[in-house]
Amino acid sequence: MVQKKVLKVALLGLGTVGTGVYKVLRNQETEMMHKLGCEVKIVKILVRNLEKAAKKVEDSSILTNDWESIVSDPQIDLVIELMGGLSPAKEYITQALEAGKHVVTANKDLVAVAGKELLDTAQEHKVDFLFEAAVAGGIPIIRPLKQCLAGNHITEVMGIVNGTTNFILTKMTQEGMEFQEALDLATELGYAEADPTADIEGLDAGRKVAILASVAFHSRVVFGDVAIEGITKITATDIRYAKEMGCTIKLLGVTRNTEDGIEAYVNPMLIPSDHPLASVNDSYNAVFVHGDAVEDAMFFGRGAGELPTASAVVGDVFDIARNIQFNCCTRISCTCYKDFPIKKMEDTYNSYYLRLQAEDRCGVLAELTKIFAENQVSISEIVQKKTRSNGLAEIVVITSRVREGDFQTAVKFIRELKRVEKISALLRVYQK
Incomplete structure (x- = not known):
């Protein structure tokens, strides 16, 4: 009536x-x-x-x-x-x-x-x-999670949820721009605010991940629970090496419901170039949902404006x-009827991309592999990319899926090696 x-x-x-x-x-x-x-x-x-x-x-x-x-x-x-x-x-x-x-x-x-x-x-x-x-x-995602996909046990929600950073990374990927150049263009075109901190440091995406996790897993996740890293350290070199590996770098918001608790983080990550999210470019957003009944579903569109x-x-x-x-308000209110723990970032598992500068001498690779082995980090690939005129070799390491805490401990020891000049980049590699 x-x-x-x-x-x-x-x-x-x-x-x-x-x-x-x-x-x-x-x-x-x-x-x-x-x-x-x-x-x-x-x-x-x-x-x-x-x-x-x-x-x-x-x-x-x-x-x-x-x-x-x-x-x-x-x-x-x-x-x-x-x-x-x-x-x-x-x-x-x-x-x-x-x-x-x-x-x-x-x-x-x-x-x-x-x-x-x-x-x-x-x-x-x-x-x-x-x-x-x-x-x-403009992408419908909250209502689908609460209604259309309510018959699922959702185990993962991940995606590109910030248009500014996606525009910047797209320009770096497609046109070889460095970060600052791409940010300046984003600002000029109105994609970035005068103060872009919330976008480029991942804070905006982190807030969205907290909301998505709460809705998807029926357990309260707040902004402070989300581990966050932005894109300010990404370089054209990393973009190029990712391409050589058949990957694309995207700022991804990821949340998973695991047996040990909820994972929630925002990081720039290498994602296989054949993954649907890899082709989401410019200011577009996309959210990828995995449920036990629907399996995989992707929501794509304009994320702002x-x-x-x-x-x-x-x-x-x-x-x-x-x-x-029809006098039926509050049909669906707060759906957080569970109380799952939030996993610490150090207890999550990912593969990693590590780029470093080290002396081009015998034994350096052996020292690196020894440190990784002592810290339970399995190496999938290690490549010496080139030697610079200053005698430093650029080395790229790809790990197997390992515990974050073990990997970070290994990196700490690697930084202390006298023959390692610096660690230039450290990125996660997305794996389902």
Whole structure:
């Protein structure tokens, strides 16, 4: 039975994504009654600068800088939070939920830290809290994990979940650019922020991995549980050697549910060039899911941007609108009913790529292999790539699948060798 003819919405923030949501909802106006049985109407937009925001909307009377006028308005059914950051976003969302208002957000920073708390608050007050846009922009992944793939025991979720770093690595791979050159281009084209730290250091991807792990494995994983390494140390040399090995370097977010606990990390990794993720280029994202019933499934698309992210936000808004119409809100709230331990990074297993500079003398390779053997690190391949004019040889080592802690101990001893000048690169090699 239809309960409402107009769903009244307040939008918090009119930046890139907020403007996109405003546009998408206006573009859907003629379709809403057919899709939802009601109209979704933005009646308030919270902004900092009223004059600046007035240029983005047709009716400036809906603009306000007074949060209290939104949270205390009983006519407003739903709040869309697109301000970002932890505060005051968390306070506003909490107050909205406690006031009986449904909430949609794209705030990965907040969900990765306080998602359970907010979901519990929503459940307590019998309203929905949805966050599809918090991971991978326009790519549907949260709802598929909670609904379409609910019949699976998911054992791994991994993928490319940051468009900026993927654009940079694509340019380094396809055009031979060094890191700084590719970053400068990404900034010029608008793919990188003026301060790109959250992207290039892997922090953005780490937040998304925490959310994906929590949803996929039904056990709480927060941002601080994710081991993170960015792409700032990747060089054109490593890209070239990876190609020679039949691999591509990508910044991957990986989370696995193992017998010993949940693994969650973000690292630049070598991935076989025939893997579907290896062909995901530029600013595109892709998430690869492995379940016991579905086996492998990949979700691909734009991971960020005004309209792709707005697409995910509006999808959540429409889902809530349908729930309200049929009085079935909070159908799926917090799904973390398990309590798995989080594995330390040192207890994970991977293969490794190690590139180092050492004196070009007899016995160096023997010293290296001796250290690896003493630390239970099996070598799959060791190659001397070239000798420089300064008498240093470049050596590349590929290990078999070994424990991270054992490998790092071996690397520590290798750094102390007098005949090793420096370790130039250390990367993981993705293996299923």
